[in-house]
Amino acid sequence: APNHMCVITPNRLPYCGILSYNGAKITMQADPHGYVCKIPKGNCLNEKLGIYDEVNRAVYNKSNQTVKKVSLYSSIKYPQTNCGCFECASFYIPDLDAMGVVSRGYFGDTPLGIPFAKMAAIMSGGSQNNGFMGTSVRAIRMKRFLQGDGGWNRVVWVDKELKVQVADAIPEELYDKIATEEDALDIDQVKQFLVEKKHPITEKYWKMGEPVMMTLPGPGEDWPDADIAEEA
Numbered sequence: 001a002p003n004h005m006c007v008i009t010p011n012r013l014p015y016c017g018i019l020s021y022n023g024a025k026i027t028m029q030a031d032p033h034g035y036v037c038k039i040p041k042g043n044c045l046n047e048k049l050g051i052y053d054e055v056n057r058a059v060y061n062k063s064n065q066t067v068k069k070v071s072l073y074s075s076i077k078y079p080q081t082n083c084g085c086f087e088c089a090s091f092y093i094p095d096l097d098a099m100g101v102v103s104r105g106y107f108g109d110t111p112l113g114i115p116f117a118k119m120a121a122i123m124s125g126g127s128q129n130n131g132f133m134g135t136s137v138r139a140i141r142m143k144r145f146l147q148g149d150g151g152w153n154r155v156v157w158v159d160k161e162l163k164v165q166v167a168d169a170i171p172e173e174l175y176d177k178i179a180t181e182e183d184a185l186d187i188d189q190v191k192q193f194l195v196e197k198k199h200p201i202t203e204k205y206w207k208m209g210e211p212v213m214m215t216l217p218g219p220g221e222d223w224p225d226a227d228i229a230e231e232a
Contacts, residue, residue, distance in 0.1 A: 086134025
């Protein structure tokens with residue numbers, strides 16, 4: 001993926017699950033002219049999404065001037081690009097205006113109607129696909145996971161094995177309100193599950209008890225500036 005660049009911070013670990021922030025620093029010090037380089041943070045353009053002007057500039061230059069902007073903490077708006085080695089994937093579910101998370105080891109379908117393998121084919125190759133983001137088990141455990149999308153209050157489906165694996169990171173009051181493949185799989189089933197369990201998404205993001213689907217820009221396309229402007 002020649003146009004891919006992974007930005008690592010103490011709050012945003014790489015999706016491969018192999019390298020840590022300190023490990024990246026050591027790698028850079030050992031080979032200052034290698035693939036791992038220091039990126040100045042610059043000015044914060046959107047704290048919630050994690051958008052910084054110098055990070056954008058570095059990504060643009062390192063991606064062969066292909067990717068103009070990245071969010072460190074969002075899967076929906078300007079997510080980081082992926083090569084193909086991500087442990088897990090977070091994905092937007094339009095019909096529920098919600099997020100799901102699936103691991104590479106789960107081979108069944110997701111609420112999108114496709115398995116991890118097909119999702120990975122969409123996401124891989126270094127293109128920026130709004131609504132999809134590679135992630136790792138360690139990254140899922142971090143406090144800023146999906147911060148720009150509402151965090152765990154927006155997550156409605158996680159495959160069972162992964163859910164158990166990251167149980168310590170899921171707020172206790174939400175754990176039983178997040179569906180797995182054993183609870184629900186198609187959109188109607190998941191929706192019914194969320195209503196019955198009183199998942200916070202039904203009040204925080206839905207209107208009059210119904211989800212409102214967002215229209216996501218296509219791969220590499222920009223969001224309207226108003227959608228990423230810093231909230232007052």
